[in-house]
Amino acid sequence: MAAPFDGHAVVRGFEIIGVESDLMNVHSWLCHGYEADAGVHLNQWGLIGSHAQVSSVLAWMLELPAEEAPEPVYWTVAAIAEVGHALS
Numbered sequence: 001m002a003a004p005f006d007g008h009a010v011v012r013g014f015e016i017i018g019v020e021s022d023l024m025n026v027h028s029w030l031c032h033g034y035e036a037d038a039g040v041h042l043n044q045w046g047l048i049g050s051h052a053q054v055s056s057v058l059a060w061m062l063e064l065p066a067e068e069a070p071e072p073v074y075w076t077v078a079a080i081a082e083v084g085h086a087l088s
Helices: 034-038 051-062
Strands: 010-019 026-028 074-082
Touching: 010 051, 034 051, 051 074
Parallel strands: none
Antiparallel strands: 010 026, 010 074
16 A cells, blocks of 8 residues: 655645535535634645644634534544645
């Protein structure tokens, strides 16, 4: 089995995604405009810069009252990496 990254992967940041049970739709926390209320500054790639910060934001988001809560799907954290030999 091949390794998921070739050793030259650079994690650019983290995203909070919501996955529907049929795996046909994926939601972004950004669609809800939560970044201002969560006090998050996105990095140059539009992502959250650290795993600690994204984990904190996810916990905050999941504690929102029902009227402010996102879709009732499985919300989790995804690391976004750039893979290749010519990375800066």
